[in-house]
Amino acid sequence: MAVSAAPTTLHSPTPRRPLLARGARMLLAYLILLALLVVYQQKAPRFTEREWQSLANQGMTLTIASLGQTIVVLTGGIDLSVGPMVSLSNSIVATMGSQESPDQRLALGIVVALLAGAAGGLINGLIIAYGRLQPIIVTLATGYIYAGIALHVRPRPGGYVPFDRADMVTGLVWGKVPAALILLLILVALWELFKRTRLSNRIISIGSSQGAAYMSGVDVVRTKIWAYTLAGIASAVAGLFLTAQTASGDANAGLVYTLNSIAAVVLGGASLAGGAGSFIGTIAGAYVLSIIPSVLYFFDFYRSRPLSQDLYKGSILLAAVALGALGVLRMRNRLDRL
Amino acid sequence: MPVLAANGITKRFGGVVALNGASFACEAGEIHALLGGNGAGKSTLVKILTGVQPADAGTITLKGQPVDFSDPAAASAAGIVPVFQELSLIPDLTVAENLFMGREPRRFGLMDRRAMRRAAAELLESLRFPPIDPAATVRDLPLAERQLVEIAKAIGRRPDVLILDEATSALGAQEVERVFATLRTLREQGMAIVFISHRMEEVRALCDRATIFRDGQDVATVNVADTDPEEIVRLMIGRQLEEVFPPKPPAHEDAPILRVENLRWEPALRGISLTLHRGEILGLAGLEGQGQGDLLLALFGVYAGATGSVQVDGRPLHLGSPAAAMAAGLALVPEDRKTQGLILPLSVRENISLPVLPKLSHGGVIAPELERRTTHEMIGRLSIKTASSDTPVRFLSGGNQQKVAIAKWLTTQAQIYLMYDPTRGIDVGTKQEIYRLMRSLADEGRAILFFSTDLAEIIGLCDRALVMYEGAVVRELAGDELTKEALIAASLGMSDAVRAQMESVA
Numbered sequence: 001m002a003v004s005a006a007p008t009t010l011h012s013p014t015p016r017r018p019l020l021a022r023g024a025r026m027l028l029a030y031l032i033l034l035a036l037l038v039v040y041q042q043k044a045p046r047f048t049e050r051e052w053q054s055l056a057n058q059g060m061t062l063t064i065a066s067l068g069q070t071i072v073v074l075t076g077g078i079d080l081s082v083g084p085m086v087s088l089s090n091s092i093v094a095t096m097g098s099q100e101s102p103d104q105r106l107a108l109g110i111v112v113a114l115l116a117g118a119a120g121g122l123i124n125g126l127i128i129a130y131g132r133l134q135p136i137i138v139t140l141a142t143g144y145i146y147a148g149i150a151l152h153v154r155p156r157p158g159g160y161v162p163f164d165r166a167d168m169v170t171g172l173v174w175g176k177v178p179a180a181l182i183l184l185l186i187l188v189a190l191w192e193l194f195k196r197t198r199l200s201n202r203i204i205s206i207g208s209s210q211g212a213a214y215m216s217g218v219d220v221v222r223t224k225i226w227a228y229t230l231a232g233i234a235s236a237v238a239g240l241f242l243t244a245q246t247a248s249g250d251a252n253a254g255l256v257y258t259l260n261s262i263a264a265v266v267l268g269g270a271s272l273a274g275g276a277g278s279f280i281g282t283i284a285g286a287y288v289l290s291i292i293p294s295v296l297y298f299f300d301f302y303r304s305r306p307l308s309q310d311l312y313k314g315s316i317l318l319a320a321v322a323l324g325a326l327g328v329l330r331m332r333n334r335l336d337r338l
Numbered sequence: 339m340p341v342l343a344a345n346g347i348t349k350r351f352g353g354v355v356a357l358n359g360a361s362f363a364c365e366a367g368e369i370h371a372l373l374g375g376n377g378a379g380k381s382t383l384v385k386i387l388t389g390v391q392p393a394d395a396g397t398i399t400l401k402g403q404p405v406d407f408s409d410p411a412a413a414s415a416a417g418i419v420p421v422f423q424e425l426s427l428i429p430d431l432t433v434a435e436n437l438f439m440g441r442e443p444r445r446f447g448l449m450d451r452r453a454m455r456r457a458a459a460e461l462l463e464s465l466r467f468p469p470i471d472p473a474a475t476v477r478d479l480p481l482a483e484r485q486l487v488e489i490a491k492a493i494g495r496r497p498d499v500l501i502l503d504e505a506t507s508a509l510g511a512q513e514v515e516r517v518f519a520t521l522r523t524l525r526e527q528g529m530a531i532v533f534i535s536h537r538m539e540e541v542r543a544l545c546d547r548a549t550i551f552r553d554g555q556d557v558a559t560v561n562v563a564d565t566d567p568e569e570i571v572r573l574m575i576g577r578q579l580e581e582v583f584p585p586k587p588p589a590h591e592d593a594p595i596l597r598v599e600n601l602r603w604e605p606a607l608r609g610i611s612l613t614l615h616r617g618e619i620l621g622l623a624g625l626e627g628q629g630q631g632d633l634l635l636a637l638f639g640v641y642a643g644a645t646g647s648v649q650v651d652g653r654p655l656h657l658g659s660p661a662a663a664m665a666a667g668l669a670l671v672p673e674d675r676k677t678q679g680l681i682l683p684l685s686v687r688e689n690i691s692l693p694v695l696p697k698l699s700h701g702g703v704i705a706p707e708l709e710r711r712t713t714h715e716m717i718g719r720l721s722i723k724t725a726s727s728d729t730p731v732r733f734l735s736g737g738n739q740q741k742v743a744i745a746k747w748l749t750t751q752a753q754i755y756l757m758y759d760p761t762r763g764i765d766v767g768t769k770q771e772i773y774r775l776m777r778s779l780a781d782e783g784r785a786i787l788f789f790s791t792d793l794a795e796i797i798g799l800c801d802r803a804l805v806m807y808e809g810a811v812v813r814e815l816a817g818d819e820l821t822k823e824a825l826i827a828a829s830l831g832m833s834d835a836v837r838a839q840m841e842s843v844a
Contacts, residue, residue, distance in 0.1 A: 193448070196448040196449050196451070197447075197448060197449065198442055198444075198449055201431060201435055201439070201442070201449070204428065204430050204431060205428045205431065205439070207430075208428045208429050208430035208431065209427075209428055209429055211426075212425065212426045212427055212428055212429075213428060214409070214410065215390070215410050215422070215426035216410075216426050216428070216436075216439045216440060216491075217409075217410060217411030217414055217415075217439070217440045218411075218439070218440070219411075275428075275429065275430040276430050334639070334640050334641065334642055334659065334660075
């Protein structure tokens with residue numbers, strides 16, 4: 001009588017690995033970004049600090065939202081509540097804003113928005129980790145809930161945002177440097193700090209091989225909860241930037257960031273299977289997605305057919321992702337190629 | 339007093355008893371082997387000792403204190419650290435990060451990667467392992483080096499009890515010797531080491547004592563140096579055959595239907611050659627994981643890059659895809675019937691007709707009457723116990739599910755049946771039905787190549803058996819040579835001299 005808990009065959013001597021090494025896929029994202037910037041510079045009638053400022057602002061909300069998505073994707077999960085959380089944060093800050101004592105109201109709004117982000121992420125994490133449920137379904141459901149709350153907070157677009165404060169993150173510093181670029185550098189520094197925490201190793205572990213992580217004593221449940229909580233906070237911060245950018249609150253303004261954040265993460269070289277990815281690559285992915293419309297705007301074929309914007313965006317995304325997937329053809333076990 | 343003692347451990351998986359009151363004790367400063375055939379229970383025992391699975395009954399004491407581990411982390415914290423064959427390394431982290439997983443050196447609350455790399459280099463050097471770059475990503479290392487890192491990771495935790503479960507299976511002779519030197523040093527330092535290996539020579543070279551398991555129980559603990567290998571083999575075999583097998587036809591030579599020459603898929607398959615005749619049941623024996631399952635999958639076209647020549651009825655078969663193998667008349671009853679053999683939510687009828695849908699349909703539309711007739715024919719022939727042909731197969735018992743997994747190929751008129759342990763986890767009565775079915779298929783002129791973890795099946799059912807060891811066929815046995823002694827000796831990779839000696843005894 002034979003008993004064995006683990007199947008012994010079907011072992012894959014060579015682990016899954018894309019044709020382009022991860023670093024190369026990240027490089028690819030930066031090359032595409034560079035190409036887009038060059039085209040933009042060639043086509044734009046002028047290219048000054050103002051244009052830099054506008055380009056930097058365009059990608060910033062998506063970049064911050066994608067930071068959270070990167071962390072979740074590293075665990076092998078996915079967060080579909082990113083967009084609703086951006087909306088909720090945006091709605092809270094704009095609605096709590098007031099012309100009387102604007103600074104205090106703004107500070108309070110920011111605190112409440114960040115707490116909402118942390119709470120929403122925590123709820124996602126708790127349900128996914130303890131309920132052992134699929135992240136895609138859990139966050140789809142909670143995403144609807146967060147979007148619903150945002151609509152209650154902000155039924156119609158509006159609210160009050162102090163312009164001078166908004167300018168602090170979307171304007172130019174010393175009249176030269178886009179504040180968003182400085183913000184980006186701060187985020188990169190935070191990411192480098194995060195990479196040196198034990199938590200980041202645990203997050204990569206459970207995405208890379210959940211079983212091995214468990215066998216190595218990693219607390220899988222706690223790690224997942226942390227990852228989703230951090231993602232919730234990042235989405236709330238993204239909502240703050242969106243508020244500064246649009247100077248108003250809109251419960252529907254954030255929704256596009258859900259799928260775009262996933263696209264940015266994948267473009268940046270991360271594997272949706274988990275374990276591999278970096279915010280550094282995600283930045284390039286987010287800016288590529290954000291700048292494509294601005295670049296295409298200089299072309300007649302695009303301007304004459306504005307409805308085709310999504311078509312072009314989709315084609316570029318598909319091409320980039322297909323390049324990264326070529327490696328599957330090297331799988332020795334055909335069952336792994338499926 | 340033993341540092342680790344297990345008493346009366348019992349563990350069931352469904353209706354199958356994996357451990358039945360097994361006991362075992364290991365002293366500090368000894369290397370203790372666990373021996374036993376497939377399914378003897380040693381791997382289950384290790385999983386219980388290390389908190390991977392809970393026991394149904396029994397006690398474990400560590401340094402005199404009763405312990406009950408909720409997970410591997412708890413066992414590791416208490417001082418029992420395993421090295422498993424299935425690696426516990428994180429592929430996307432570096433060697434150093436893996437070695438110090440959970441106890442990373444820190445500065446100001448952050449991981450100090452430089453200190454970690456330095457400590458990793460020191461650890462690897464102190465173990466006298468071949469040089470491995472601590473900054474390398476584990477994914478990029480060859481299997482042998484990963485296994486060394488795995489061993490180093492466990493030793494680095496300075497456990498009281500180190501458990502190595504087939505932890506040297508991917509290592510070459512030279513690397514094994516280095517690991518053994520390290521283990522001997524650790525033994526001098528008072529560590530208790532539990533060692534499991536399918537290589538008998540390794541056990542003899544390294545271990546002080548051995549506990550032999552059979553059918554979920556410990557049958558003896560012996561001093562390795564004072565015990566003949568054949569005595570150990572005898573202890574592993576135990577009882578005589580119980581299952582009833584259909585009578586074998588007298589030896590005869592039919593036309594070959596499958597010819598395999600030098601089939602390779604490194605490192606799992608290292609040049610397999612075999613011939614299978616019509617009317618023959620050819621067994622694949624050996625311990626689990628020696629390439630038997632890989633051989634079946636490679637023949638069925640699942641492995642890309644497999645080389646060698648395969649001929650079916652004299653026509654070359656290109657190992658391109660399962661569809662090509664099916665077209666050539668091959669059928670596979672795979673290891674995991676629940677995921678690879680059947681589609682559980684679909685009905686008995688839908689599962690059986692799946693491989694022959696083109697034959698059962700006109701212009702893409704299934705002919706219901708034809709499908710029903712075919713299904714009922716199979717349900718009758720294999721006496722599949724099901725409420726109706728529309729019952730989802732997930733409601734069937736394991737044995738009846740396996741019958742469905744076989745039935746779907748009977749409809750295709752497949753000539754060559756590749757079967758991976760087709761009676762695993764199936765009750766005795768249904769087993770005998772499957773034996774009779776296999777024999778009747780052979781009598782009809784088809785051929786069966788099957789792997790079994792149960793030696794009794796190989797002996798009772800097969801006309802011939804090939805023993806596999808580390809990806810190669812090491813022995814062919816037929817007729818009277820087909821004995822448990824011969825199969826086990828070959829399975830353990832015992833040298834010819836030992837084998838000759840044993841045969842003279844037997």
